[in-house]
Amino acid sequence: MPAADISGVFASEPDRFTVRASRRSEPPIPIQHSWQVRCDEPGLTIDEQIERVLGRVRPLVEPIVTLVETTDVTARLQIVRDFNARDGEDEVLDEIVTPDGEILTKLPGQHQLLGWGLEPAVPGPHRGEPRLR
Numbered sequence: 326m327p328a329a330d331i332s333g334v335f336a337s338e339p340d341r342f343t344v345r346a347s348r349r350s351e352p353p354i355p356i357q358h359s360w361q362v363r364c365d366e367p368g369l370t371i372d373e374q375i376e377r378v379l380g381r382v383r384p385l386v387e388p389i390v391t392l393v394e395t396t397d398v399t400a401r402l403q404i405v406r407d408f409n410a411r412d413g414e415d416e417v418l419d420e421i422v423t424p425d426g427e428i429l430t431k432l433p434g435q436h437q438l439l440g441w442g443l444e445p446a447v448p449g450p451h452r453g454e455p456r457l458r
Contacts, residue, residue, distance in 0.1 A: 326398050331360040335388050340365075371406055 328342035340363040346353035362381050364374040382389075382402075392398050421429045 326392075326396060327358055328360045331392070331398075334392055335360075335385050337385065371404070374406075375404065 327344070328339055332338050339360045341359075341361040343355045343357075343359045343361075345355060345358050348354045362378055364377040366374070366377070369377070389400050393400050419431070421431070423429060
C-alpha cells in the first residue's frame, strides 16, 4: 500500500516514506513501501527517543490494527540508532540513581546513550498479540 494511502487512513503524514523499487527494479530495492515515524533529535537517550516515537504512534494503534487486519499490510516497530554524529558527543560520567535508590556509575568508554528498556506489551483483543500502550 503506498504511503499516501496509509496517510489517508491515519489522517497523518509520515516523517519519511519509501517506495518499493524506487532505487532499483531488479531486484526491487527497497523491497517494500514503508511509512515511518522517526525521532532524529540529537542528545536524547534511546528511552527518550522511543518514548517520543511511541507517543506519536499510540494514537494510531487502532487504525494500524484495522489496516493490518483488513488489508495485505504488515506493521512492525523497528528501532534504529545512529551513533555516527559528525560532531560527536561529550562523554558524561555522572552517577545515576535508580527509582529504588541504587547508584549506577557509568564506566569510561560506556556511551551514555546506550541502555534502555520497554514496558511489557499489554495483550490486546486482536488475536492475543501484544499491543502498544
